[in-house]
Amino acid sequence: MDDTPSTADVVDKTQYHLVWVPRYRRNIHVPGIADYLKKVFRAVREFHPDWFVEEIGVERDHVHLHMVIPPKYAVLRVVETLKSVTSRQLEEKFPHVLRNVWWDGGGILARGCFASTVGINEATIRHDVQHQGEQETGQAQLEL
DSSP states (O other): OTTSOBOSSOBOOOEEEEEEOBGGGOOOOOHHHHHHHHHHHHHHHHHOTTOEEEEEEEETTEEEEEEEOOTTSOHHHHHHHHHHHHHHHHHHHOHHHHHHHOOSOSOSBOSOOEEEEEOSOHHHHHHHHHTTTOSOOSOOOOOO
């Protein structure tokens, strides 16, 4: 657990699988846009250093992220921030492309998202709980 984020009181690694799509599920993530989008996701870390983007998957009509988000943040607020930042950056960088796809000014991303937790392997947890206390901790045994 050396790479697990922690504060003075809590050790956590709350992982999420996040997915969202462009409005009307348009195929806008062509190679140049997809590469730029990945750079924008990595740059978010500058402003939110405790958000960890583990993996980025960009398909033509949707985005997948595997992220570690501390429990102090509401997951949907994080997604809202990411969608807002990426939309704004894409609209600034590729206005000529996106203007041809969306003519009504309603934004490039669909409302909502898919969010799922990613946990430690269930078998590992069961084993650890079942065998709790069987390993010597190195502390002296007290007799009462």
